[in-house]
Amino acid sequence: MTIQSISAYEILASGGFPTIETVVTLENGIKGRASVPYGASAGSHEAAVLTDGDPSRYLGQGMLQSVKNVDEVIAPALVGKDASDQRTIDSIMLELDGTANKSNLGGNSILAVSVAVARAAAAANNLELFEHLANVFNTNPDFARLPQPMAVVIEGGKHADQTTDFQEYCISTVGASAPTESIRKVMESYHHLKKILKAQNFSVNVGNEGAFAPSGIPSNEAPFTFIMEAIRAAGYQPGQDLAISIDPAASEFFQDGSYHLKLENRQLSSEEMIGYYQQLLEKYPFVSIEDPLHEDDWENWPKMKQVTDANRVVLIGDDLTVTNSERLQRAIEAKAISAILIKLNQIGTITETIETCLLAKSHGLMTVPSHRGGGESNDTAMVDLAVAVDAAYIKVGPTRGERVSKYNRLMEIERILRNR
Numbered sequence: 371m372t373i374q375s376i377s378a379y380e381i382l383a384s385g386g387f388p389t390i391e392t393v394v395t396l397e398n399g400i401k402g403r404a405s406v407p408y409g410a411s412a413g414s415h416e417a418a419v420l421t422d423g424d425p426s427r428y429l430g431q432g433m434l435q436s437v438k439n440v441d442e443v444i445a446p447a448l449v450g451k452d453a454s455d456q457r458t459i460d461s462i463m464l465e466l467d468g469t470a471n472k473s474n475l476g477g478n479s480i481l482a483v484s485v486a487v488a489r490a491a492a493a494a495n496n497l498e499l500f501e502h503l504a505n506v507f508n509t510n511p512d513f514a515r516l517p518q519p520m521a522v523v524i525e526g527g528k529h530a531d532q533t534t535d536f537q538e539y540c541i542s543t544v545g546a547s548a549p550t551e552s553i554r555k556v557m558e559s560y561h562h563l564k565k566i567l568k569a570q571n572f573s574v575n576v577g578n579e580g581a582f583a584p585s586g587i588p589s590n591e592a593p594f595t596f597i598m599e600a601i602r603a604a605g606y607q608p609g610q611d612l613a614i615s616i617d618p619a620a621s622e623f624f625q626d627g628s629y630h631l632k633l634e635n636r637q638l639s640s641e642e643m644i645g646y647y648q649q650l651l652e653k654y655p656f657v658s659i660e661d662p663l664h665e666d667d668w669e670n671w672p673k674m675k676q677v678t679d680a681n682r683v684v685l686i687g688d689d690l691t692v693t694n695s696e697r698l699q700r701a702i703e704a705k706a707i708s709a710i711l712i713k714l715n716q717i718g719t720i721t722e723t724i725e726t727c728l729l730a731k732s733h734g735l736m737t738v739p740s741h742r743g744g745g746e747s748n749d750t751a752m753v754d755l756a757v758a759v760d761a762a763y764i765k766v767g768p769t770r771g772e773r774v775s776k777y778n779r780l781m782e783i784e785r786i787l788r789n790r
Contacts, residue, residue: 371396371452371453371454371491371494372396372397372450372451372452372453373394373395373396373397373448373449373450373451373452373453373487373490374395374396374397374449375394375395375445375449376392376393376394376395376440376441376444376445376448376449376483376486377392377393377395377440377441377445378390378391378392378393378436378437378440378441378479378482378483379391379437380432380433380434380437381405381747383405383407383408383744383745383746383747383772384407384578384744384745384746384747384770384772385410385578385744385745387428387429387431387745388428388431388432388433389405389406389407389408389433389478389745389747390405390406390433390436390437390440390478390479390482391403391404391405391482391747392404392405392440392482392483392485392486393486394453394483394486394487394489394490395490396453396490396494398494400490400493400494401490401493402453402485402486402487402488402489402490402491402492402493403486403489404481404482404483404484404485404486404488404489404749404751405482405747405748405749406478406481406482406485406714406715406747406749407713407715407741407742407745407746407747407749408478408715408742408744408745409713409715409742409743409744409745410528410578410742410743410744410745412689413621413665413688413689413690413692413716414621414665414689415471415665415689415692415694415697416471416477416692416713416715416716416717417471417472417477417480417481417692417715417716417717417718418469418471418472418473418476418477419476419477419478419715420433420435420436420439420473420475420476420477420478420479421433421435421436422434422435433478435476436475436476436478436479436482437479439475439476439479440479440482440483443466443475444463444466444475444479444480444483447462447463447466448462448463448483448487453487453490453491453494454491454494454495454506456484456487456488456491456506456507456720456721457506457721459483459484459487460480460484460719460720460721460722461721463475463480463483463484463719464480464719467480472718477715477716477717477718478715478718480718480719481714481715481718481719484718484719484720484721485714485720485749485751488502488503488506488720488751489751491506498754498783498786499751499754499758500753500754500755500757500758500783501758503720503724503754503755503758503759504758507721507724507725507728507758509724509727509728509758509759509760511757511758511759511760512760513757513787515546515760516548516549516757516780516783516784516787517549517739517753517756517757517761517762517763517764517780518542518543518546518547518549518552518762518763518764519541519542519543519549519552519553519556519763519764519766519777519780520540520541520542520543520615520657520658520738520763520764520765520766521540521541521542521556521557521560521581521765521766521767521768522538522539522540522579522580522581522765522766522767522768523539523540523541523559523560523563523581523582523597523600523768524538524539524563524581524582524583524584524593524596524597525537525538525539525577525578525579525581525582525583525743525767526538526539526583526587527618527619527622527623528619528622528743528744530577530578530583530585531583531585532585532586533577533583533584533585533587534587534589534590534592534593534633535590535618535623535630535631535632535633535634536590536593536616536617536618536619537617537618537619537622537743538579538581538616538617538619538660538765539581539593539594539597539614539616540614540615540616540617540765541556541559541560541597541600541601541612541613541614541615542556542612542613542614542615542657542658542763543555543556543611543612543763544609544610544611544612544613544657548784549777549780549781549783549784550781550784553777553780553781555604555606555611555612556612556768557768558604558605558606559597559600559601559603559604559606559612560600560768560769561604562599562600562601562603562604563582563596563597563600564582565603566596566599566600566603567582567584567596570596572584572585572586572587573585576767576769576770578743578744578767579741579743579746579766579767579770579773580767580768580769580770580773580774581767581768581769587633588633589633589634590631590633590634591650594614594650594653594654597614598614598654608654608655609655613655613656613657614654614655614656614657615656615657615658615659615660615765616656616658616659616660617659617660617661617686617688617765618659618660618661618662619660619661619688619689620643620661620662620663620664620667621661621664621665621689624663624664624667629642629643629664640663640664640667640669640670640673641670641673643662643663644662644663644670644673644674644677647659647662647674647677648677648681651677651678651681651683652681656681656683657683657684658683658684658685658686658709658738659678659683659684659685659686660685660686660687660688660711660738661686661687661688661689661690662674662685663690664689665689665690666690668700668704668706671685671687671690671701671704671706671707672704672705672706674706675705675706675707675708678708679708684708684709684736685706685707685708685709686707686708686709686710686711686736686738687701687706687707687709687710687711688710688711688713688740690706690707691707691710691711692713692716692717693710693711693712693713693714693716693717693722693723693726694716694717694722694726695722695725695726695729698710698726698729698730699729702729702733702735707735708735708736709730709735709736709737709738709762710726710727710730710735710736710737710738711738711739711740711765712726712727712737712738712739712740712752712755712756712759712761713739713740713742713752714739714751714752714755715742720755723755724755724758724759727755727759727761728759731759731760736761736762736763737756737759737760737761737762738761738762738763738764738765739752739753739755739756739759739761739764739765740752740764740765740766741765741766741767741772741773741776746772746773747772748771748772748775750775750776750778750779752764752776753776753779753780753783754779754783756780757780757783764776764780
């Protein structure tokens with residue numbers, strides 16, 4: 371279990387810019403490999419993504435400095451350490467960095483090592499990554515109920531051009547069933563959605579997350595009608611078999627104290643924005659709504675939660691909480707959310723991520739691990755983590771290799787558990 375070497379290098383992420391991949395090699399020759407994502411739409415309180423800023427190379431988005439930090443700073447501190455002691459490994463890196471947002475070494479550098487160490491330790495113990503994480507952090511997962519798909523099927527905001535103000539429109543499973551069947555139902559609806567959009571002369575090109583990004587949509591509400599029609603066309607009942615989840619990503623259209631819905635030429639106060647959502651929640655079958663308000667609009671999140679509770683809809687914090695236990699604790703005390711989105715790169719280590727998940731679980735909050743929009747990789751650690759912490763859903767786009775790799779891993783885990 372002793373770490374023999376750690377090396378890093380650049381690879382390409384889904385947007386065509388670099389990200390970092392790290393390989394950890396143990397003394398017995400076993401290796402663990404991990405790459406990290408980053409978001410085109412990111413909360414301001416997230417862990418730092420360290421890029422080079424050299425305009426002559428990848429338009430300033432290179433990650434050679436992150437690679438150097440792994441090779442020259444992190445590796446010397448971890449070589450010789452026990453890979454099975456994840457908490458200590460992560461703690462050493464946090465001390466090396468010494469900043470609140472990991473801006474010294476980069477959250478991307480730290481996370482790549484954190485996940486690669488976990489993978490190496492899992493392999494050395496002949497365990498799947500989800501089993502290893504469950505053992506190390508004593509999460510006691512219920513493998514009889516695996517995470518369900520929350521698939522982004524229409525995207526707008528920062529993830530597409532000339533579309534909706536809202537960032538993500540998702541189809542989610544209602545209730546629990548085998549992931550293979552749940553994914554099938556969602557994907558069938560997605561394919562029917564393509565036919566519906568084409569019939570109305572909308573483009574069916576896809577955006578950052580592999581979801582449709584049709585320009586010229588007349589309103590932020592229109593995608594709901596298309597999704598409802600697609601679910602029915604696939605032979606399912608909206609609200610009974612499949613339903614809607616959305617992520618408006620409201621911080622992206624909050625400016626000068628109000629919410630700017632450019633598509634509808636409206637500027638709304640927080641209370642007016644809550645009223646806007648309330649009408650939608652009463653009209654359509656929702657599972658959840660994520661980031662409906664600005665990331666620091668703490669005064670109004672509890673008011674929004676009263677509305678979602680009344681409509682039996684889950685209110686998810688993402689930019690509000692950024693997988694950070696301190697911000698999550700504040701949200702819990704304020705009664706601001708009923709679920710938290712989980713993104714490993716928002717906080718930067720396996721340990722901090724799982725501790726945040728366990729804090730949420732201890733207060734009865736749902737966890738939803740998620741992909742990233744603009745810079746996703748083929749790494750599937752988020753799925754294993756979702757299984758290890760008993761997450762209710764994973765939020766991932768429906769097409770593009772870096773997205774379907776997550777659903778394929780979830781179905782693989784289902785097979786592994788079924789065949790035991």
